[in-house]
Amino acid sequence: MSHIRGRFQKAMDRLVARYTSSLPSDWRLYRYDIAGSIAHARMLAKQGIISEKDAEVIVQGLESIQEEIEQGRFDFRTELEDIHMAIEARLMEKVGEVGGKLHTARSRNDQVALDLRLFAKEAINQTLLKLRELQRALVSLAEANKDVVIPGYTHLQPAQPVLLAHHLLAYFQMLQRDIERFKDCLKRTDVLPLGSGALAGVGYGVDREFLARELGFGRASQNSLDAVSDRDFVLEYEAAASLCMMHLSRLAEEIILWSSAEFDFVELDEAYATASSIMPQKRNPDVAELARGRTGRVYGRLMALLATMKALPLAYNRDLQEDKEGFFDTVDTLLATLEVFAGMVATLKVKRENARRAAERGYLLATDLADYLVRKGEAFRTAHDIVARLVSYAAGKGKPLHELSITEYREFSPLFSEDVRSITLESSLAARDVVGGTAPKQVARALVRAKRISHARP
Amino acid sequence: MSHIRGRFQKAMDRLVARYTSSLPSDWRLYRYDIAGSIAHARMLAKQGIISEKDAEVIVQGLESIQEEIEQGRFDFRTELEDIHMAIEARLMEKVGEVGGKLHTARSRNDQVALDLRLFAKEAINQTLLKLRELQRALVSLAEANKDVVIPGYTHLQPAQPVLLAHHLLAYFQMLQRDIERFKDCLKRTDVLPLGSGALAGVGYGVDREFLARELGFGRASQNSLDAVSDRDFVLEYEAAASLCMMHLSRLAEEIILWSSAEFDFVELDEAYATASSIMPQKRNPDVAELARGRTGRVYGRLMALLATMKALPLAYNRDLQEDKEGFFDTVDTLLATLEVFAGMVATLKVKRENARRAAERGYLLATDLADYLVRKGEAFRTAHDIVARLVSYAAGKGKPLHELSITEYREFSPLFSEDVRSITLESSLAARDVVGGTAPKQVARALVRAKRISHARP
C-alpha cells in the first residue's frame, strides 16, 4: 500500500488526489504518528538496525515537526495523501536522506493501524471520564431531590409512584454498563500492531516488546495479516457509542417531555435551552433535541463502517481509509454530548409540586390496594379483579380513591377496613423495599453506592 | 424556533454554542439563503407589506453580503447559530433597522426548509449530469471494445460467454434507473415551503405563487405544518444515492477483480490507480476501493436521518438540524464518485486476449450444447443431463470440449454429429438473439439506443 509514484508518468489529477486524500480528516493523528515514529526510531537504534546518531537526528526532526504543527506553522499540502506522508515528506526536507531510514522495518499499513489505536485508546479514556462526570451529575441531581415523587410510567401512562432519584439512578446504571463496555473495548484496543509490516511481518530483528512498552501498549498483536486489516476496535467503540447515545436519547426524550407545558416537571437552565424570540418565557430544549437527533448520526457511522468492512478480503484494502472520519465524528459527538448532558442535568430545576400532583392523579396506588387484599388473604388474581372493579367505579364517579368511603370500598370486598387509608404515595414507595426497588431506604443505599462509584476511577 | 435571547440573562456558554451551532456545515447554503431573502423582500414590496424602497435597501444589502462571502471577506462568527442568523446579523449591521423588516411574514422554520430545497434541487440536477457523464463513459468504453468477449459469471464462476459491451450496458441500465429515481425525487423536492411561517402559515397577505415563480419552484406546499417538518426530499435523495452507490460498488468490485493478477482483464490508467513504492508495475485500484468503501458511508447517512426522523412529533424539532451535514456529505460523495468513475471507466484499457482466453476455459458452451440437442429433438432436461455427463467426462480427461472426437460425443447421444463443431464462442453469443440478450446484433442496437440516451438531457 505504499504509494510513491514509480513508473507512473502522468500526474494523478487533482480530482483523484482530492478523492483519495485522507489528510482533511487524519491530520489530527499527527501526535500519535510522531510518537509512534519516535518510538520506532529508538527501537531501530537499540536493535542496531540504524545508528544511535541517525535515530537522534530523526527524533529531533520529528519533535520539531510536532512543534510546527502545534504552532500552526505546518503546511498541510493537500496533494499529499495522508498525515503520514505529510510528516514523512517534511522530515525528509528537514533532515535529508537519513529521514528515509525511519521507514526501515515498517510499512504504512502497520503505521496507520498504530496511530489509530493510539488515538482510540485516548478516546476511550476521555469517554470514560465524561461518563463518570455525567454519573456524578445524575447523583447530585438525585441527592438534591431525594424525596421528590414522580409518576412512574409504562406506555407513557402513569403506573406507580417512584422517587425521582430512583428514576435518575436507572440512567446511572445504563452509564455504568457503558463504562464497562468501553473498558472491555479498551482491552482489545490496547494491542501494538507495529512490526506487522505491510502484511507479513517485517524482515528485521525488531523488538516489539520494547515498542509496546514505549508506547504504553499492554501487548503486541499475534498475527500480522490480522493486525493490518483489523478495525474491530473502531467498530466496537462505535457500537458502544451507539448504545450510549441510545441511553442519552432516552434521557433527552424524558427531559423534553418533562419540560413540556403538559408535564412541566422540570425547568431547564437557560444555558441549556433556547428561548423563542417572542415567547421568552418558553425554554426550548434544543440541547436535548440535538442530542436525540445525533443518536441517529452515531448509529449511521456504525452502520457505515460495518457495511464498508463487509466481505473485504485480507489484508489491507484502501476501503479501510473510510474508518477514520466516521470514528472521529463518533468520538467528537459522544464526548460533546456527554459534556453538555453533565451540565444540563446538573443545572436542571425540579418542580416537585407539579411532579407530586401528577403522581396523585390517576390511580397509581391500585397495585398497593391489591397487595393490601393479598396480605389480608385474597388470592392474587382475585385481588386484582376486585381492585380493577373498584378503580372503574371510582373513575366512573370521577373520584380519587381517597375520596371513596369505607362503605364504598367494602362493596367490592369485605376485607377492606379503615386501615386502607394508610395506603399513600409514601406507603407505596416504602413497600417496594427490595434491592433495586423504589423504597426510600433502598434508594438511599443505592445513592451512596452510586456516589462512591461515580467518584472512583473508571 | 426563533432563538434570540429574551429574559435569558446568562450567556449560553461556549460549549453549548458549539454543540448547537450548524454554521460549520450550513454556511454553504448562503447562496440559497440570499436568493430566498431577495425573492421574499420583493414579494413583500409587491404586496405592499413593506415599501419598495425598503425592499431595495434590503436587496442591495443582501447582494453585497453575497459578494463579501464570495470574496472571502465575510466574518463567520461561530457564536452565531446558523447561516441564516449570520446573514441576518450582517444585514442589520449594513442597512440598520430596515433589515428587520425582511423577516415579516417569515420564520426561520420555513426559511431553512426553503434553503435546503433550493440546495437539493441544484444537487439533483448536478447528480443527473454526472450520471449522464458516466453513462457516456460506459458507452464509449463499450464501443471501443465492441467485439471483446468475456466470461459471464454467476457465483463468480464462469457460466456463459458474453460481450464486454453487454456487460457494461448492464451498468448503463442501472444508472438509467438511478436517473429516473433522482428525477422522481426532484418532483417532490420542487415545492416552495415559504409562507408556512413557524408552523401555522403566515398572517400576512403573501403571494406564494409569485415566490414560487421567482425562485423557480413548480408549486407551493399545501400544508404549513408539513412544510416546515418535512425532510422526505432529503431522505429520498439519500435513498436514491444509496442505490446508486450500491451500483457503483458493484462496478468497483468488478474493476478490482478484473485488475487482479488472477483475472487480468483490464489495466487501470495510472491516473486512477496507485503504484506500490516497490512494485511499480502493480496498479492498486485505490479509487475503486475507496468508492466501494464510501458506499457504506452513504448508507450510514441514510440510516442516520431515518433514525433521527423516527417518532418526531410535529412540527419543527431541533433534531431536524441534523439533516444537513449528512445530506451535504452524501451529495459530495456521490458527485465525486460519479466524476472519478467517469474518468476511470473512460481510460480503462481492456486486455482482450486475456478475457477471451478466460472465456475459452471452462465449459462455457455447455448450455449451447444442450440447446443443440434440444433443437435436434431431445427433451430439455434430458439434454441437460447428457451434456452434464459429457462435460464430466471431458473434465475428467482434462480436455476442452473441442478436443473431444465426434465418437466420444456420440457415446453420450446419437444426436451429436459433425455440426457440433460449429458451436463456438461466436455462435454462442449469436444465439442469444433476443431483446436484452448478448447477441452482437442485439448489443449493437442496445449501444445505439444507449448512446442516444446518454447524450439527451437527463
Next chain:
Amino acid sequence: MSHIRGRFQKAMDRLVARYTSSLPSDWRLYRYDIAGSIAHARMLAKQGIISEKDAEVIVQGLESIQEEIEQGRFDFRTELEDIHMAIEARLMEKVGEVGGKLHTARSRNDQVALDLRLFAKEAINQTLLKLRELQRALVSLAEANKDVVIPGYTHLQPAQPVLLAHHLLAYFQMLQRDIERFKDCLKRTDVLPLGSGALAGVGYGVDREFLARELGFGRASQNSLDAVSDRDFVLEYEAAASLCMMHLSRLAEEIILWSSAEFDFVELDEAYATASSIMPQKRNPDVAELARGRTGRVYGRLMALLATMKALPLAYNRDLQEDKEGFFDTVDTLLATLEVFAGMVATLKVKRENARRAAERGYLLATDLADYLVRKGEAFRTAHDIVARLVSYAAGKGKPLHELSITEYREFSPLFSEDVRSITLESSLAARDVVGGTAPKQVARALVRAKRISHARP
C-alpha cells in the same frame, strides 16, 4: 445457478440443506411462479418451441398443483431448495418427462426475478390501497372535528394555535408523497425479466412481448445481465416503506403523547388500546407503540439488503436469495400497520375541551400580537421585542394576556389600543389565510381537496 446434483456423490447434509433452502419463506411466491410458468409454456407453444399438446399438459399440471397448494394438500419437502424446485419436482411427478420441456429457454435466474416482480407489483398495489384507506380515515377524523383547536408545537412546546384538521392534513400530505413514491417504484418494477436466461439471454426465438402482455408487464427488460441481478425494485420498495413507516411513527408518537394523562387530547377506542389489569380506566396505546417500534424493523430490512447487495459482481450470486425474507416482512409489516392505523384513526375520540384549554394556556397569541403591531406600523423585529417584553411581564405576573389591562399593554407600546382584545384563538387561526395555512377557510378547502383525492384511485 441450476443446482441439480451432477457428479456430486455425497449428499449435501441436512444442515447445509437447511442453511441454503429458501422454501420456508419463498413458498408464498407459488402463485406467481405458476402464473409465470403457464405464460412461458403458452409462449413456447406459440413460438413452436414445444408442441401445443405438451403446453396443454404442462398448463393443466400447473393448475392442479396450484389447487393442491391452495387446498393444503401440497407436500413442501424441505430438502427442496426453493418454491421453483418444489413445483418443478411435483410437475414431473404429475406429467412425467414432458414437464422438463417447461424449462426450455428459461433459467431459474430469470424465473426467480419474474416471480419476485409479480409479487412486488401486487404488493405495491395493495400498499397504495391501504394508503388511501388511511388517508380517508384522516379526512374523516378531520371532518368530524373541523373546528377543534389544538396547540401547534415546535420543540414540543406550544407555539401557535392550529386546527386539529390542519394538523391531521399534514399527515395526509405525507401519505400523498408516499403514494407518489410507491407509484414511481411501480414504474421500475413493471418490467418483465423473463427471456434473460441464466445471464446472457436465451438461445431460442422467444416472444418477450407476448410474455409481457400475458403477465401484465408494461415492458421487457433491456439487458439480460442486469435483469437477473437487479433488485432495485425491492430496495426502492423498502426505502419507500421506511419513509412511510417514519411518517406513521410520527403519528404514533403524537397519538401516544395525546393519549397520555398529561396531554389528554384524545381517547383511543378500546379496540386499539390495551387496558392494565388493575387500572382498567387506563388505555395503553400498544398499537401505536408497536407501530413506532416496527419502524426500526423496516429500517433494518432496508439496511440489510443494501449491505447484502454492496459490491456483488455481476450477474447472479446466491447472496441475492436474501432479498425475499426481508421484503416479505417489510410488505407484511407496512400493510398491517397501515390497516391498524386506519382503524385506530377512524375511531379516535377527540377531547376538544382539553385541547382548547391547552391552546389557551401559554402565550400562543404572541405572534398575532406582534403582527398587530406591525400592521399598526411597527418594524417587524421591534414588534417582536415589544411583545417579548410584554409576555415576560405577563408571565411574571402569572396572568394570561387577556387579563392584562389596556394600560398595562400601553406601557409596552402606545400602538396598543382597545382593539387588541379582538386577538383571540379564532382571529389567530383566521389570520393564517394563506395556501397551506391553518385559517378555517383554507383548511375547509384543503379538506375538500383531500377528500376528493382520498376517494380517487391511487
Next chain:
Amino acid sequence: MSHIRGRFQKAMDRLVARYTSSLPSDWRLYRYDIAGSIAHARMLAKQGIISEKDAEVIVQGLESIQEEIEQGRFDFRTELEDIHMAIEARLMEKVGEVGGKLHTARSRNDQVALDLRLFAKEAINQTLLKLRELQRALVSLAEANKDVVIPGYTHLQPAQPVLLAHHLLAYFQMLQRDIERFKDCLKRTDVLPLGSGALAGVGYGVDREFLARELGFGRASQNSLDAVSDRDFVLEYEAAASLCMMHLSRLAEEIILWSSAEFDFVELDEAYATASSIMPQKRNPDVAELARGRTGRVYGRLMALLATMKALPLAYNRDLQEDKEGFFDTVDTLLATLEVFAGMVATLKVKRENARRAAERGYLLATDLADYLVRKGEAFRTAHDIVARLVSYAAGKGKPLHELSITEYREFSPLFSEDVRSITLESSLAARDVVGGTAPKQVARALVRAKRISHARP
C-alpha cells in the same frame, strides 16, 4: 403492562390481535418462562408468601405444561398475546385459582426480561461453543497445509508471500476477539431482573438472592426501572454478532475468490457447494455466498433494534416487544453460519501447486530485495527506489527476477552479488521472523498456541 380486559367491552378485533401478538415468535421462550415461574413459586413459598402446598401444585402444573409443549400437545391459541399469557392461561385451566398466586410479587415486565435473559445466556454459551468449533477447523486446515505458500494480498494485488496457515490464523485471531466480546456480553447479561415488578420493585419480601441462585444468575439487578426497560444485552449480542458475521463475510469472500476459476487455490467439498445442472465440474460456493449475504441481515437486525430503542421514555413501552424476533433471528443465523463454516473449512481442499505458482508470479520478493540492499548498507528509501527500477526493468522484459543475470542486477546497484540468488519464497517467509510474522518458525508456534486455545473452554 398487564393486559387482561377490564371494562373494555368490545373485543379487540382479530387484526389488532394479530398485530400485537408476539406468540408466533416468543413461544420458543417457553422453557425459560417455566423455569422462571418454578423458581418464583419456590421462592414465594420459602418466604411464606404462598403456602408450600400451593407452590407444589403450581410447580407440578408448570412441569406438565412443559411436557405438553415438548410433546406437541400444547394448543398455542393465537388470540393469546404471548407465551407468558399462554402458559398462565393453561396453568389456570390445569390447577384452577391457585395458579393465580404465581403472579404475586411479579409482573409481566420483569417476567419477560427474565425469560429473555435466560435465553440470551444460553445463546451466548452456544455461540461460544460454535466459535471454538470453527477455530478448531481453521487450526486443523492450517496444520494439514502447514507448508503451503500463497500470495499475500493488499488491494487484492499480490504483495508478499505468506503461509496459508498464517493467513488462516488471522481468522483465528478475529474469532478469538469475537469470543472475548461474547464473554464480556455474558457478564452484562448474567443479571436477574425478577423482583423489579412492573417498574418500581415489588411490594413483598421476596428473596432475590435465592432467585438468582436458583436460576443460575451471577447477580441481581440494582434498579427496577432500568431492569424492566434494559435491552442492552440484546443489542450487545447483536453488535458482537455483526462483527463476527463481518469476519465470516471476509472469509466467505476469500473462499469465493479462491474457488474461482481465476484463482483456483481451493476446492470446496461437494457438501458445501452446489453444482450447476449442466457444468457439473463447477462448484458454486453457495454456502459462502449465503453467509456473505446474511451478514447484511444481521447488521439490519442490529440497526432495527437501535432505531426501536431510540428515545423511548422509561420504563416499559410496547415497542420493546420488537426485541425478540430480531434477536432470535440473529442467534439462529449466527449459530447456523458458524456451524456450516466449521464444516466447510474442515473439508476444504487446498490446491497447493496453484497457490505456489501464484506466489511465484508477480514480483513478490521485491521487498526482500530491498531489505537485502539495506542489510548491505543502502538507505531504506534508496533501496526501495533501486528495487522499483529493477522491477520495472524486469517487467518490461517480461522476466521474473530469478531470470535476470547478476550483471543486469548490478546495473541497478553494485551492492548486488551472487548471494541475491538466495532470495526465494522460502527465504522471504523465513525472514519475517518476528512475533506475528509469517516465518514458518513463528507460524508453527502460533499454531501450537492456537490449537491449545481452541481446545480450551471458551
